[in-house]
Structure formats: structure tokens, C-alpha cells
Amino acid sequence: MQFTENMFADHxxxxxxxxIRELMKLTVSPGxxxxxxxxxxxxxxxxxxxxxxxxxxxxxYGTAMLQYGPTDGFNPLRESAAEFLNxxxxxxTAETLLPTQGGTQAFDMxxxxxxxxxxxxxxxxxxxxxxxxxxxEHNARPIAIPTDEHGVIVEAAEEMIKQxxxxxxxIIPTFQNPTGITLTLERRKALAxxxxxxxxxxxxDDPYRDLRYTGEALPAIQSFDEEGWVVYMSSFSxxxxxxxxxxxxxxxxxxxxxxxxxxxxxxxxxxxxxxAIVDAFLRKGLMPGHLERICNLYRVQxxxxxxxxxxxxxxxxxxxxxxxxxxxxxxxxxxxxxxxxAKAVENKVAFVPGISFYPENGNKRALRLNxxxxxPPVIKEGMTRLANVIKEMM
Amino acid sequence: MQFTENMFADHxxxxxxxxIRELMKLTVSPGxxxxxxxxxxxxxxxxxxxxxxxxxxxxxYGTAMLQYGPTDGFNPLRESAAEFLNxxxxxxTAETLLPTQGGTQAFDMxxxxxxxxxxxxxxxxxxxxxxxxxxxEHNARPIAIPTDEHGVIVEAAEEMIKQxxxxxxxIIPTFQNPTGITLTLERRKALAxxxxxxxxxxxxDDPYRDLRYTGEALPAIQSFDEEGWVVYMSSFSxxxxxxxxxxxxxxxxxxxxxxxxxxxxxxxxxxxxxxAIVDAFLRKGLMPGHLERICNLYRVQxxxxxxxxxxxxxxxxxxxxxxxxxxxxxxxxxxxxxxxxAKAVENKVAFVPGISFYPENGNKRALRLNxxxxxPPVIKEGMTRLANVIKEMM
Numbered sequence: 001m002q003f004t005e006n007m008f009a010d011h012x013x014x015x016x017x018x019x020i021r022e023l024m025k026l027t028v029s030p031g032x033x034x035x036x037x038x039x040x041x042x043x044x045x046x047x048x049x050x051x052x053x054x055x056x057x058x059x060x061y062g063t064a065m066l067q068y069g070p071t072d073g074f075n076p077l078r079e080s081a082a083e084f085l086n087x088x089x090x091x092x093t094a095e096t097l098l099p100t101q102g103g104t105q106a107f108d109m110x111x112x113x114x115x116x117x118x119x120x121x122x123x124x125x126x127x128x129x130x131x132x133x134x135x136x137e138h139n140a141r142p143i144a145i146p147t148d149e150h151g152v153i154v155e156a157a158e159e160m161i162k163q164x165x166x167x168x169x170x171i172i173p174t175f176q177n178p179t180g181i182t183l184t185l186e187r188r189k190a191l192a193x194x195x196x197x198x199x200x201x202x203x204x205d206d207p208y209r210d211l212r213y214t215g216e217a218l219p220a221i222q223s224f225d226e227e228g229w230v231v232y233m234s235s236f237s238x239x240x241x242x243x244x245x246x247x248x249x250x251x252x253x254x255x256x257x258x259x260x261x262x263x264x265x266x267x268x269x270x271x272x273x274x275x276a277i278v279d280a281f282l283r284k285g286l287m288p289g290h291l292e293r294i295c296n297l298y299r300v301q302x303x304x305x306x307x308x309x310x311x312x313x314x315x316x317x318x319x320x321x322x323x324x325x326x327x328x329x330x331x332x333x334x335x336x337x338x339x340x341x342a343k344a345v346e347n348k349v350a351f352v353p354g355i356s357f358y359p360e361n362g363n364k365r366a367l368r369l370n371x372x373x374x375x376p377p378v379i380k381e382g383m384t385r386l387a388n389v390i391k392e393m394m
Numbered sequence: 395m396q397f398t399e400n401m402f403a404d405h406x407x408x409x410x411x412x413x414i415r416e417l418m419k420l421t422v423s424p425g426x427x428x429x430x431x432x433x434x435x436x437x438x439x440x441x442x443x444x445x446x447x448x449x450x451x452x453x454x455y456g457t458a459m460l461q462y463g464p465t466d467g468f469n470p471l472r473e474s475a476a477e478f479l480n481x482x483x484x485x486x487t488a489e490t491l492l493p494t495q496g497g498t499q500a501f502d503m504x505x506x507x508x509x510x511x512x513x514x515x516x517x518x519x520x521x522x523x524x525x526x527x528x529x530x531e532h533n534a535r536p537i538a539i540p541t542d543e544h545g546v547i548v549e550a551a552e553e554m555i556k557q558x559x560x561x562x563x564x565i566i567p568t569f570q571n572p573t574g575i576t577l578t579l580e581r582r583k584a585l586a587x588x589x590x591x592x593x594x595x596x597x598x599d600d601p602y603r604d605l606r607y608t609g610e611a612l613p614a615i616q617s618f619d620e621e622g623w624v625v626y627m628s629s630f631s632x633x634x635x636x637x638x639x640x641x642x643x644x645x646x647x648x649x650x651x652x653x654x655x656x657x658x659x660x661x662x663x664x665x666x667x668x669x670a671i672v673d674a675f676l677r678k679g680l681m682p683g684h685l686e687r688i689c690n691l692y693r694v695q696x697x698x699x700x701x702x703x704x705x706x707x708x709x710x711x712x713x714x715x716x717x718x719x720x721x722x723x724x725x726x727x728x729x730x731x732x733x734x735x736a737k738a739v740e741n742k743v744a745f746v747p748g749i750s751f752y753p754e755n756g757n758k759r760a761l762r763l764n765x766x767x768x769x770p771p772v773i774k775e776g777m778t779r780l781a782n783v784i785k786e787m788m
Contacts, residue, residue, distance in 0.1 A: 008652055267502070
């Protein structure tokens with residue numbers, strides 16, 4: 001008998017992988033300047049430090065680094081990561097923190113633990129494409145909450161909770177992907193209240209928080225939680241190295257225990273060595289200096305990109321992020337970012353059309369621009385090319 | 395509103411974690427000799443080699459080790475792992491091999507890709523407890539195929555395929571966990587034929603294959619596959635180090651692509667560094683010598699345990715594995731392994747009662763004994779204690 005697509009599970013049938021990953025293939029060609037990715041700068045990564053930490057933990061712990069470990073995580077990391085998150089105002093201890101394979105797995109374990117087929121997950125619009133894919137793979141239904149320049153509109157969220165009885169809200173509060181917008185303090189408090197009032201799990205995905213280049217840090221939504229409805233998800237991908245695949249979930253003890261059980265049959269546990277490397281990095285106190293160094297790099301890159309919008313035609317708008325990796329722009333009335341993308345790639349500059357980031361009914365004029373992967377002179381050149389393409393197409 | 399268990403997804407409600415993990419807590423006390431685990435021996439792990447490989451790949455690849463990588467895996471590893479599996483008769487290339495977080499994730503991605511709620515998965519009885527948990531978490535229904543001393547009875551499997559129209563068969567063909575039994579060559583061929591004839595995915599979980607201490611290696615079931623129905627799952631956990639969390643799935647291109655998409659929203663990709671460490675290990679040709687060394691250790695341990703059955707009362711039976719980590723025993727008529735477990739733990743020796751490993755209706759007289767974690771003199775002392783406990787309880 002021939003193996004065909006009929007064998008696939010219903011929930012996987014319509015899912016054909018990240019649209020962005022397909023676009024990205026077009027952005028790899030000689031001379032291309034790409035604002036399409038979302039990786040940290042190579043200049044932010046420190047192989048020598050990772051080497052030093054690896055040798056240190058292998059010397060210190062020996063075979064324990066190579067044996068099976070508890071699904072709950074490597075205890076020293078649970079302690080040091082909890083302490084690190086406490087500085088963000090996240091209420092947690094080693095016991096309420098689960099090391100995961102990046103923030104990605106934190107969200108996947110959360111979905112697996114609480115979502116039944118057909119459940120509604122409210123999310124920002126636009127939002128992180130990977131989260132939309134995860135929600136759909138769990139047979140849940142993502143529905144967009146209206147947003148403005150300060151993030152989710154709280155009144156709209158409350159109306160939608162009453163209307164849809166969602167199981168979960170998914171929110172990226174700080175330097176949001178893809179918009180770069182940061183949710184205000186008042187709205188953070190209000191969303192935590194909504195979650196507690198209506199009994200909706202609020203998944204707070206906060207991987208960019210410490211990439212702040214200007215302005216004051218805001219406390220996590222989770223810091224206003226009262227009865228365990230907010231799940232905080234962090235990641236060391238943007239801070240130390242995505243290739244290590246390490247993140248963390250913080251949840252109430254009942255829910256965290258269920259997430260641990262979910263993880264048992266997904267991957268048994270996160271690699272002990274990787275957990276110990278990040279733990280050593282934190283315990284040596286390397287994080288503050290490292291973040292200062294990379295924020296200094298990224299600040300210049302972000303400001304360079306923002307200044308370049310001067311070259312764009314009137315009617316173009318853009319967000320003014322205070323950190324993170326992305327700027328979100330809207331082209332003048334009547335333009336289509338996907339058409340501009342095609343022309344831009346011909347002219348050796350790339351971005352992601354914003355339409356990809358909407359759970360439904362996207363804005364065709366929007367585009368996402370990343371600045372972390374190009375040096376400032378390259379950003380200038382790329383933005384010049386892009387401005388010219390847009391002008392030509394008007 | 396208070397967060398309660400009512401928030402959990404239906405498929406996670408009844409799942410409260412590995413029963414073995416709870417038992418294991420009883421087996422950790424001073425002076426305890428434990429045959430309950432399933433870890434490699436610490437003597438089989440090589441922190442110095444891992445350190446050397448880590449330094450080498452960080453020097454060689456630099457920041458590429460720390461950046462995001464493709465979900466499909468680190469290409470050099472896909473090549474070297476495919477070549478390694480070719481020696482087991484597994485038909486694969488880099489393109490049909492997906493690096494995963496241990497064999498555990500290979501099975502999880504496979505279940506996610508093809509299983510709908512209510513689907514039947516045929517499996518050996520007894521079988522690996524983690525697989526049963528994974529099957530249940532995907533809302534599928536594990537049903538036992540009758541087995542004898544040579545593994546799954548093929549005629550029974552065919553009858554059950556006709557009766558239950560399963561989506562999948564889950565088989566551990568070599569040095570099975572928990573029995574230590576190896577499926578015969580004829581049955582391997584016959585099961586591959588059944589899978590192809592009836593269109594049933596055969597998940598071949600083969601993590602112990604190269605831990606062979608006597609007898610001739612048999613080709614993988616997958617080597618007899620014709621139209622892509624057999625998925626081969628391997629792991630470096632028992633060969634190099636479980637803490638690195640690295641395994642591999644081999645599947646037909648259509649299915650493998652769906653598994654890659656499944657993995658995107660689970661953990662984005664496996665850690666690049668861990669993949670490169672295993673790749674370096676393989677490329678340096680360290681595997682054959684390493685396997686020879688650890689098989690020499692384990693052979694003595696296994697033989698020591700098998701000889702010790704002489705001390706057990708008449709009526710006790712046991713398997714005679716040719717490799718792997720486990721021996722399966724049955725107590726004389728009328729005895730209950732769970733009662734023996736309680737008494738054994740009091741007498742400072744532990745094992746796992748066999749009842750834990752059955753999808754349904756287990757054998758109460760059975761027990762699983764692991765020999766990889768104790769030195770031969772310790773095995774002798776532990777088996778003496780156990781024999782005495784059994785005799786006292788007769």
C-alpha cells in the first residue's frame with residue numbers, strides 16, 4: 001500500500017510550515033541585505049564564553065552532565081533562572097520554574113496541558129507566527145484582539161472574553177514581535193485583572209524584555225497576578241544564544257506540575273549540559289555586562305533604522321520601539337507590501353510582509369523590519385534601496 | 395477566580411506522570427541496591443571526550459553553534475547519523491533523517507503527525523511505559539499484541555490489524571524494554587510486510603541495538619520496508635549520553651516533512667551544539683571503540699545477574715537477553731511482584747514490578763531488573779538479598 005497524505009492527523013493537514021521560512025529562502029542570495037530575519041546579531045554571541053562554561057561544568061559535575069536528569073530541570077538552573085526573572089518583577093522560585101527548549105516549548109507545554117480541541121485563544125493582531133502555528137496544531141482557534149499603538153485594547157479584550165469564553169490569552173508585552181510595541185503599565189495591570197476575574201490563562205511571552213535600549217523597564221504582567229492565572233515565559237535565546245535552546249516557564253504549582261508531565265513524553269528533559277552552561281553564565285554574574293554590551297550594539301542599529309525612515313515617502317508610518325529586534329511600518333494608502341517585497345528582493349533588500357503575522361484579515365500595507373542582523377552602514381544602504389523601491393512603485 | 399484542575403485539557407486529566415518515577419523515589423536511600431533504573435552506567439559516560447568535542451566544534455564553527463539552526467537539523471550530523479544507521483541496515487540518507495530530542499521526541503513527533511483522537515496503536519505487552527504515556531497523551535488507544543519468548547506473534551498482530559484497523563504499531567525489536575527479548579529475523583520481515591500490506595505505520599524503536607554482548611546483529615525491521623511504512627527511531631542516549639538528549643527519526647520524505655513541521659512549534663530545532671558534539675564523535679570514528687568498551691562492561695554485568703538466578707527458588711523464570719539493559723523475570727506461581735517489591739525495598743534491594751509495563755491486564759508475577767548501573771559484586775549482593783526476600787515470602 002502506498003503511504004499518502006491521508007495518513008496525517010486532521011490537525012496537521014492544513015499546516016504546511018512557516019510561511020516566513022519559505023519567504024526566507026528568497027532572501028538568501030549574494031548581495032542581499034535582509035531585514036527579514038529575527039536572529040540575534042552574531043556579534044552578540046560569545047562562543048569563547050560558552051566554551052569556558054562548558055569546560056567548567058563538565059569538570060565540576062562530571063558524568064552528571066551526561067546522565068538522565070529530572071524532567072523538572074537541573075536544580076541549580078531553576079534557582080539561578082528564578083533569581084534572574086525576579087529582577088523582572090516575576091514572582092517565582094525554583095519550584096515554580098520549568099526549564100524548557102526555548103520559549104517555544106514553554107508555550108507548547110502550556111497548550112498541551114490546558115487546551116481542548118476547539119478552545120479559543122485570544123491573541124494580539126498581528127502576533128508571532130510561531131505561536132499561531134502552535135495554537136492551530138493543538139486544534140485551538142486563535143482570535144484577534146484589537147490593538148493600538150500601546151498594545152492590546154483592554155476594553156476590547158474584556159468584551160471578547162465575554163463573547164468567546166477563551167481558554168487562554170497569548171500576549172507579547174514587551175517590544176512585541178512583530179510590532180516592537182510595549183504594553184503600558186496600566187494595561188499590564190488591567191490584563192492581569194481580567195485573567196483573574198474571568199479565569200482565563202494569560203500566556204505572557206516575554207523573550208525581548210531585557211533588550212531595552214531606552215526608557216524605563218516595566219514590571220511583567222505576571223507581577224500583578226493574584227491567583228495563578230498568568231504564565232510567564234522567558235527565553236535565553238535572545239539574551240545568550242538561541243542555538244542552546246533554553247527557555248523557562250513560570251506557572252502556578254498545579255499547572256506547572258501538569259506541564260512537567262506533558263514534557264515527560266515530549267523529550268524526557270532538557271539537555272543537562274545546556275542547562276548547566278546557562279546556570280554558570282548567570283551565577284558568574286555575566287548577564288548584566290553582557291546585556292549592556294549587546295544593548296549598546298542594538299541601540300545604534302535600531303536608531304539607524306529609525307532615522308532612515310526620513311527617506312521614505314510621505315504617508316509611511318512606523319512604530320518607535322524602545323528595544324527588541326523589530327520595527328513595524330505601514331506603507332502609504334493603496335500600496336501592497338507583498339508587491340513591494342517582490343520588487344525589493346529584485347533590488348537586493350528583503351523584509352517580511354506584515355500580512356503573515358495576522359491570525360485573520362491582515363493589513364496589506366504593513367511590513368516587519370529587523371535591524372539586529374545588519375551593521376549600521378548596511379542598514380543605511382538597505383533602507384535606501386527599500387525607500388527607492390517604494391517611491392518607484394507609488 | 396481560583397485556578398483548578400478543571401482547566402486541564404481532557405487528554406491530560408488522567409495522566410499523572412510516570413508510575414516508575416514515583417517508585418524510584420522509594421529506591422533512593424542509603425545502602426539501597428537498585429535494579430530499578432534504566433540509566434547507562436556512569437562508567438560508560440565520557441565527560442572528557444564531550445569536553446574535547448565541544449571545544450573542537452566551538453572553535454570550528456564559532457557563532458554558528460549558538461545561532462538559530464534549521465528545524466531539519468544540523469546537516470553534518472544528518473549525514474554522519476545516517477551513515478551510522480546504515481550500518482544497522484537502516485535505509486536512510488541525510489534527507490530522510492531528522493535529529494530529535496532523544497528517541498522520546500521522535501515518537502512524539504510521529505504521534506503528533508499522524509494520530510487522531512481515538513486511533514488505535516498496537517504495541518507489545520509489556521512495553522516501554524513512556525511510550526504508553528505518549529500514546530495516551532495524544533488521545534490514542536494502546537492495545538496489546540500477544541507476545542512470546544521471540545517477541546510479537548505475527549499471526550496475532552495480523553488478526554488485530556484486521557479487527558482494530560490501527561493507525562500504528564509500536565515495536566521495540568532489539569533487547570526490548572522491559573523484557574530484553576529480541577524479535578527474530580523472520581518476524582522482522584513479516585511485520586514489515588504486514589505494515590506495507592495493510593497500510594499501518596510501524597514505529598520501530600531501536601535505542602539498544604548496538605548494546606549487543608553476544609550473538610549476531612539482526613537487520614532493522616525498516617530494512618525490509620518497501621513503501622515507507624516503517625519509521626525507524628534511534629537514540630544516542632544509550633550509546634553516548636542521555637543528558638545530551640539526542641536521537642533521530644528516519645521516515646519516508648512525505649512523513650518526515652510533516653514531522654519537521656510538527657517540531658517547528660515544539661522546540662524550533664534541537665540544540666546545534668549538542669548535534670555538533672555527536673557529529674564530531676561519529677566523524678572521529680570514536681563510536682566503534684566506545685561501543686566495544688561499554689559492551690565489555692555490560693556483558694560482565696548481565697552475565698553476573700543471569701548467573702545469580704541460580705539462587706532463586708524453583709519456579710522462577712527469566713529471559714536470556716543478548717544485550718541491552720534489562721532482564722525480565724517471573725516469580726513462582728501465586729507470588730505477587732508488588733508485594734515482593736515492598737519487602738525488597740525494606741531489605742535494601744529494588745526493581746520495578748512488571749505490572750507497570752502493560753497497556754492492560756498485566757502479569758503480577760513479573761519484574762524488570764536492570765544491571766547497567768551496578769558493578770558485578772554489587773549485582774551479586776543485590777540478587778542475594780532479592781532471592782532471600784522471595785524465599786521468605788513463599
